[in-house]
Amino acid sequence: MEQERLHFKSRTIHQNEEGFLQGVKDCVPTLLGYLSIGFAAGVVQKTAGLSMAEITLMCLLLYAGSGQFIAAGMIAASNPISAIIVTIFFINLRHILMSAALAPYFRHLSPWKNMLVGAQLTDETFGVAINHLSDKDRASFKWMIGLNLTAYLNWLLGNLAGGLLGNWIPNPEAFGLDFALSGMFIGLLIMQFLSQKKYFVDVMVAMSAIAVVVAVSFISSGSAGIIIATIIASTIGMVIEKWR
Amino acid sequence: MILSRLELPVWAIRWLKHIPVAILTALIAQELLLSDGTFSIADNILKLWAALPTFLVAIFTRSLLSTVLTGVISMMILRMLF
Numbered sequence: 001m002e003q004e005r006l007h008f009k010s011r012t013i014h015q016n017e018e019g020f021l022q023g024v025k026d027c028v029p030t031l032l033g034y035l036s037i038g039f040a041a042g043v044v045q046k047t048a049g050l051s052m053a054e055i056t057l058m059c060l061l062l063y064a065g066s067g068q069f070i071a072a073g074m075i076a077a078s079n080p081i082s083a084i085i086v087t088i089f090f091i092n093l094r095h096i097l098m099s100a101a102l103a104p105y106f107r108h109l110s111p112w113k114n115m116l117v118g119a120q121l122t123d124e125t126f127g128v129a130i131n132h133l134s135d136k137d138r139a140s141f142k143w144m145i146g147l148n149l150t151a152y153l154n155w156l157l158g159n160l161a162g163g164l165l166g167n168w169i170p171n172p173e174a175f176g177l178d179f180a181l182s183g184m185f186i187g188l189l190i191m192q193f194l195s196q197k198k199y200f201v202d203v204m205v206a207m208s209a210i211a212v213v214v215a216v217s218f219i220s221s222g223s224a225g226i227i228i229a230t231i232i233a234s235t236i237g238m239v240i241e242k243w244r
Numbered sequence: 245m246i247l248s249r250l251e252l253p254v255w256a257i258r259w260l261k262h263i264p265v266a267i268l269t270a271l272i273a274q275e276l277l278l279s280d281g282t283f284s285i286a287d288n289i290l291k292l293w294a295a296l297p298t299f300l301v302a303i304f305t306r307s308l309l310s311t312v313l314t315g316v317i318s319m320m321i322l323r324m325l326f
Contacts, residue, residue, distance in 0.1 A: 028309075029307065029308035029309045029312075030308060030312075032309060032312050032313065033308075033312045036312075036316060094267055097263050097267060098263070098267065100260055100263070101260045101261075101263040101264060104252065104257065104260070123268075123271065126264075127264070127268065130264045173323065174320070174323055174324075175316070175320050176294070176315070176316040176317060176318070176319030176320035176321075176322075176323065177316060178319070179291065179294055179298075179315045179316055179318070179319035180312055180315065180316050181275065182272060182275040182276060182291065182294075182295065182298070182315060183298050183311055183312040183313075183314070183315025183316060184308065184311075184312050185268050185271050185272045185275065186272060186295060186298050186299055186302055186311060186315065187298075187302045187307075187308040187311035187312060188268055188308070189265065189268040189269060189272060189302075190299065190302035190303055190306070190311070191302070191306065191308065192264050192265055192268065193265070194303075194306060196265075201262070202265050205262050205265045205266050205269070206265055206266075206269040208266075209265075209266045209267075209269040209270040209273060210269060210270075210273040210277070212270070213270050213273040213274055213277070213278070214273065214277060214278075214283050217277075217278050217281060217282055217283045218282075218283065225270065225274060225278075226267070226270045226271060226274060229266065229269075229270035229273070230263060230266045230267045230270055233262065233265075233266035233269070233270070234259050234260075234262035234263050234266045235259065237258075237259075237261075237262030237265070237266065238255065238258045238259045238262060241258060242255075242258070
């Protein structure tokens, strides 16, 4: 009986498993963001003196929005490579937290598949995935690959377009393109708020995160604020939930 | 890769559930309140104004695409005016 039920359960999960194309479709709302930020990144990297081949490698190997902006800035200011690597490492430490939050949904996959999923994770695909998975107990590998790969290729496309057209658009800020990143984060945050429906705790977590980011900015000018704010604010959320 | 192998205690799962809101808010706060790593409302006033319609559109349409478009267009208009 128990076995029968388990069997039935595993079959329904299998039937509901979403395919690659659904992942591609779920990535579409973020594409404008990738293209516009990628475009801006392409322009900045081109101005910093990187060739098209170098921009392509940055996209494929580094694949980090903030990381590429910072790398371009630091290369232009002729910083040593070690300093660039350390800075980008700390800025992208948040990926540990994002991967940790997604990990429970990917338990059923092999370590190699999980490494592939994790290595391609971005702020945006994380946002899409965590919203999408909030009412499910496990993620589909094909769906996640569809989502990640679409984002990856569009990022490259945006960067290349920016690199090629960069010479004609000296000031991408005039077109509001620099706000695309903030706009995307705002959209993802609101979706998260509306799907969780735990407004009190969420507002408290959000306020703590803002307070910590601002507080840390007075002490250090690095990007440690994001990590510290995330850890403190999540802890506050956990405590409030337990205490209520 | 390693984390997905472990069976997590309840408190840890609760903690992880708050990460999305915490991290996204922290990223937004960094974008909208800090410039060059230091806190300044005056330096970011245009971004803060652009954030207002962006938040409203996000709440009422629940569409990521409309939200990003609203943000970019608001920012463009604000830069043209000021």
